[in-house]
Amino acid sequence: MVNESLAQTSNTLFNVAFVGYIVAMVAYFFRLAFTQVTAGEGGASSAAGGRGSAKGEGGASSAAGGRGSDERAVAGTAVGRRVGHVGTVLASAAWLVHLGSVVARGMAAGRVPWANMYEYSSILALGAVIVGLLVVQRRFGYGHLVGFVLAAAVLSMTSGLLLFTEAGPVVPALNSYWIKIHVAAMMSASSIFIVGFVATALYLVKDTAERRTADRSGAAFAGSTVGAAHVQAPADARPEGYEADAGAPGESGGAGVAGTLVQREALSPVLFPLIPATVVAAFALVVWRAPGTAILAGSVAALLGTASWYAVPYLPPAARLDNLAYRTIAFAFPVLTFGVMAGAIWAEESWGRYWGWDPKETGSFFTWVLYAAYLHARSTHGWRGRRAGWIGGTAFVALMITYYAVNLWIVGLHSYAGV
Amino acid sequence: MATSTDETLRTDAGARRAAGPRLPDIPGPLETLGSAWRRLRKMSTALLLLFALAAASVVATVIPQAPVTPQSVAQWRAGTAGPGTTVASGLDALSLFDVFGSWWFAVLVGLLFTSLTGCLLPRYAAFARVARRPPAAGRNLERLSHAQTVITELAPEAALAAAERLLARRRFRRRRIGWQLAAERGHWREGGSLLFHTAFYLLLLGAVVGKAFGFTGQVTIPEGSSFAETRIAYDAAEPGRWWDLSDHRGFVVTLDDFDVSYFPNFTPRDFVSTVTIAEQGESVRTETVRVNHPLHHRGMNLYQSGFGMAPHIIVRAGDQVLLDERFMLSPASGQNVWTGTAKVKFDDPSQQIALDLALAPDAELREGQPVLGPDPAPRNPVLVGSLYFGELGLERPVPPSQFRRSGPPVDTAMLRPGKTAQLAQGSLSVEFVDLGYWSGLQVSHQPGRRILLAGALLLLVGLVPSLYSYRRRIWVEVAPHRTGSRVTLAGVALQRKTAFAEEFATLAQVLRRQLDAHPAASQEHPH
Numbered sequence: 001m002v003n004e005s006l007a008q009t010s011n012t013l014f015n016v017a018f019v020g021y022i023v024a025m026v027a028y029f030f031r032l033a034f035t036q037v038t039a040g041e042g043g044a045s046s047a048a049g050g051r052g053s054a055k056g057e058g059g060a061s062s063a064a065g066g067r068g069s070d071e072r073a074v075a076g077t078a079v080g081r082r083v084g085h086v087g088t089v090l091a092s093a094a095w096l097v098h099l100g101s102v103v104a105r106g107m108a109a110g111r112v113p114w115a116n117m118y119e120y121s122s123i124l125a126l127g128a129v130i131v132g133l134l135v136v137q138r139r140f141g142y143g144h145l146v147g148f149v150l151a152a153a154v155l156s157m158t159s160g161l162l163l164f165t166e167a168g169p170v171v172p173a174l175n176s177y178w179i180k181i182h183v184a185a186m187m188s189a190s191s192i193f194i195v196g197f198v199a200t201a202l203y204l205v206k207d208t209a210e211r212r213t214a215d216r217s218g219a220a221f222a223g224s225t226v227g228a229a230h231v232q233a234p235a236d237a238r239p240e241g242y243e244a245d246a247g248a249p250g251e252s253g254g255a256g257v258a259g260t261l262v263q264r265e266a267l268s269p270v271l272f273p274l275i276p277a278t279v280v281a282a283f284a285l286v287v288w289r290a291p292g293t294a295i296l297a298g299s300v301a302a303l304l305g306t307a308s309w310y311a312v313p314y315l316p317p318a319a320r321l322d323n324l325a326y327r328t329i330a331f332a333f334p335v336l337t338f339g340v341m342a343g344a345i346w347a348e349e350s351w352g353r354y355w356g357w358d359p360k361e362t363g364s365f366f367t368w369v370l371y372a373a374y375l376h377a378r379s380t381h382g383w384r385g386r387r388a389g390w391i392g393g394t395a396f397v398a399l400m401i402t403y404y405a406v407n408l409w410i411v412g413l414h415s416y417a418g419v
Numbered sequence: 420m421a422t423s424t425d426e427t428l429r430t431d432a433g434a435r436r437a438a439g440p441r442l443p444d445i446p447g448p449l450e451t452l453g454s455a456w457r458r459l460r461k462m463s464t465a466l467l468l469l470f471a472l473a474a475a476s477v478v479a480t481v482i483p484q485a486p487v488t489p490q491s492v493a494q495w496r497a498g499t500a501g502p503g504t505t506v507a508s509g510l511d512a513l514s515l516f517d518v519f520g521s522w523w524f525a526v527l528v529g530l531l532f533t534s535l536t537g538c539l540l541p542r543y544a545a546f547a548r549v550a551r552r553p554p555a556a557g558r559n560l561e562r563l564s565h566a567q568t569v570i571t572e573l574a575p576e577a578a579l580a581a582a583e584r585l586l587a588r589r590r591f592r593r594r595r596i597g598w599q600l601a602a603e604r605g606h607w608r609e610g611g612s613l614l615f616h617t618a619f620y621l622l623l624l625g626a627v628v629g630k631a632f633g634f635t636g637q638v639t640i641p642e643g644s645s646f647a648e649t650r651i652a653y654d655a656a657e658p659g660r661w662w663d664l665s666d667h668r669g670f671v672v673t674l675d676d677f678d679v680s681y682f683p684n685f686t687p688r689d690f691v692s693t694v695t696i697a698e699q700g701e702s703v704r705t706e707t708v709r710v711n712h713p714l715h716h717r718g719m720n721l722y723q724s725g726f727g728m729a730p731h732i733i734v735r736a737g738d739q740v741l742l743d744e745r746f747m748l749s750p751a752s753g754q755n756v757w758t759g760t761a762k763v764k765f766d767d768p769s770q771q772i773a774l775d776l777a778l779a780p781d782a783e784l785r786e787g788q789p790v791l792g793p794d795p796a797p798r799n800p801v802l803v804g805s806l807y808f809g810e811l812g813l814e815r816p817v818p819p820s821q822f823r824r825s826g827p828p829v830d831t832a833m834l835r836p837g838k839t840a841q842l843a844q845g846s847l848s849v850e851f852v853d854l855g856y857w858s859g860l861q862v863s864h865q866p867g868r869r870i871l872l873a874g875a876l877l878l879l880v881g882l883v884p885s886l887y888s889y890r891r892r893i894w895v896e897v898a899p900h901r902t903g904s905r906v907t908l909a910g911v912a913l914q915r916k917t918a919f920a921e922e923f924a925t926l927a928q929v930l931r932r933q934l935d936a937h938p939a940a941s942q943e944h945p946h
């Protein structure tokens with residue numbers, strides 16, 4: 001029934017994609033690092049994504065940037081740019097390989113390739129990477145952020161490897177066309193939420209930095225980009241995505257590169273690696289009870305924390321990150337809603353009740369309510385901005401707990417999907 | 420929207436506070452009610468209620484829930500698991516073993532729906548007004564955040580018509596006011612949001628109707644047996660408050676056959692019950708019930724929910740038949756064995772007979788001992804019967820398996836299908852006639868389904884525009900200018916203002932092109 005050689009091919013392709021993502025991630029972070037060097041020397045903006053400046057050409061605002069500064073940026077960041085391109089090519093290639101792995105897995109098992117947690121984790125990463133490349137990098141022009149998305153994908157694939165199951169058939173309860181609909185919707189929503197979370201987390205970081213720098217430099221920072229709600233008319237006048245990576249330092253109250261580098265000093269270089277490392281390691285310890293894995297994953301998280309601390313000056317302004325987070329979450333929310341509904345219909349087909357407050361159902365209700373709360377908070381006075389950001393972050397944690405912990409630990413009807 | 424007024428209210432309050440301390444007014448009961456209502460209507464209240472709902476569901480994941488995992492709850496209550504009996508009784512007092520059925524959860528939902536109502540009513544009213552109102556005229560267009568003025572050779576009337584065509588194509592609502600064209604788009608944002616929020620009433624209604632008028636019950640039937648769809652047939656049942664005994668349909672379901680197939684790795688591939696339904700003694704249909712393929716009959720739905728081994732055994736004392744039935748066994752956890760206890764004779768409390776049964780579907784007999792294999796399909800089954808005799812307490816209202824065992828069994832028999840064994844020096848014989856299955860069916864009546872489905876659809880239909888549609892206003896004003904006209908295009912965005920800059924730029928570009936394109940012919944004419 002199971003085609004062994006295809007299953008083997010799928011595993012090999014998975015490993016190739018995994019390594020590919022890691023290398024691409026390093027390339028993206030390298031690009032980030034090189035931004036700093038040139039920006040510090042030349043005062044040019046950054047390794048602007050070609051897309052970002054290309055988008056601005058319609059408006060008068062790009063002309064205002066002037067050719068001079070553009071040229072300096074290019075000259076200063078040649079290496080970072082080249083490595084960044086390599087990263088993009090690598091990530092795209094790895095994505096295709098990864099896609100091949102997923103398809104081969106489905107063909108090997110003779111069913112849709114999303115019936116156990118190894119497969120879900122793989123597809124979550126697949127979805128997050130493509131959203132990162134197409135939406136974050138191409139559409140929004142925030143190429144700098146893709147390294148973080150790749151890191152999330154790598155973490156997801158690592159958890160997949162921990163939960164590896166040989167390709168095999170599914171138990172009768174999973175044998176329904178609703179699995180195609182429900183699980184596909186849940187996975188699409190989740191992978192978009194991953195990107196939304198990356199944006200939310202970076203928004204909170206950037207916002208903190210902007211705030212602290214503003215506090216230090218006094219009230220002159222009134223034109224802060226903090227909180228999308230506070231985006232002022234001048235920022236509105238610019239076509240979206242124009243600043244992209246390039247404009248990031250410039251926009252922060254006109255303080256220029258020197259001003260934005262201060263943002264890094266406003267944040268603690270100790271806490272930034274420490275907090276994510278602790279959280280991720282604790283999660284791995286509690287869920288898998290694997291100290292080795294916890295150390296490994298914790299180190300990756302520490303690296304990410306340091307990277308985000310380091311990247312603060314080059315991140316898009318907080319308002320832009322907030323906007324990216326909102327747009328991705330608002331896009332995924334109806335998909336999640338549909339997925340939960342499809343799940344209820346399926347539960348009714350297979351268990352004779354559409355909703356029974358089974359742990360998985362309770363968990364997805366919880367997640368759904370939190371994301372709804374995020375959307376509400378985003379348009380509620382007194383809640384928008386950071387508070388909304390924290391709700392969005394919590395909602396993602398709820399999503400992960402519902403996804404991992406409930407499957408692995410808590411007994412319920414959904415547990416058969418197990419590992 | 421309520422949010423902007425909130426803002427001004429807040430700053431007012433802030434100003435007042437700054438001006439100096441004030442004694443609080445003592446509110447009357449009506450005022451209190453009014454202010455409670457106003458507070459309930461605020462989105463931040465709805466938000467807090469949403470958090471409370473989320474918190475409740477966290478509690479329900481951490482503490483075992485009686486409707487989902489009754490065994491764990493029983494263990495917590497007995498103190499054999501969980502934090503101990505004192506805590507457990509505290510949890511019970513707060514209904515924390517049944518969060519979603521508790522009074523306080525109902526209160527929470529009630530508050531949320533009150534808040535929703537309070538929030539929606541003014542929004543309906545406002546929306547009805549706004550949706551009917553034609554686009555308003557604009558003044559001082561050049562001073563709006565987005566404005567552009569161009570010169571064209573087109574006559575004012577033609578230029579305005581061109582602009583109108585352009586906006587019509589972009590599905591703007593339009594109105595001519597003299598030489599101005601006012602246009603508006605994006606009412607679906609608020610309309611969709613209202614639809615979406617209204618859908619929650621349907622969902623609530625569907626859930627309540629389903630709970631009140633619905634019925635859910637479980638039956639287990641061995642192959643060849645029947646049950647009548649009446650209350651007493653069910654092993655367990657959850658009738659709704661308004662589900663009446665006479666609402667049972669009374670049809671008879673016979674399990675003709677049950678089949679299970681396994682994958683090579685021994686996980687079940689599929690299990691299928693073949694049932695015949697009879698109405699008033701006449702068979703009306705024979706169909707299969709499979710996982711994910713329920714059977715619907717007269718408003719009742721039959722779902723495949725479980726199965727097990729059911730050996731047909733006959734116990735005789737001499738010529739007297741003490742027991743003759745297809746006995747339903749349950750899976751023993753962690754082993755490839757099915758077990759059960761048969762009460763053979765219990766009329767005389769001092770001379771009771773019980774048989775502990777264990778069936779291994781895959782067993783070799785080596786030196787009289789069964790050696791178990793992993794195959795769950797009964798290709799090589801062995802039935803082990805252990806006989807108990809004496810004062811077993813079988814008459815007590817406890818599960819048969821909990822009879823008093825005061826020592827090892829009197830005798831043990833090991834049987835292949837079709838064989839008979841003599842027990843206790845031939846005073847009792849046990850025949851293992853053949854091996855069959857039993858099937859567990861869930862039967863339910865769910866009257867709220869249609870309403871729920873409608874609510875879900877409405878919710879999705881409303882959600883999409885409420886998130887992706889944006890309100891925009893555009894004005895086009897024309898004035899004669901030399902031989903042609905002077906055209907001003909202006910616009911404001913009510914949401915997603917950043918994106919509007921781009922939209923406006925594109926619109927202006929297209930309009931410029933259109934205005935130039937048409938009159939181009941007259942321009943080329945060498946006058």
Ligand code: HEM
Binds near residue numbers: 372465535616885
């Ligand atoms: C039953 C729980 C509720 C859920 C699940 C829910 C969900 C949502 C969602 C998903 C949105 C779209 C967010 C957006 O457009 O940005 C929304 C918008 C809105 N909700 Fe709710 N809502 C609920 C209850 C309420 C209540 C009780 C109120 C009134 C106080 C309310 C007021 C609003 C308003 C005013 C909007 C429009 C916000 C906007 O367009 O930006 N909601 N709601």
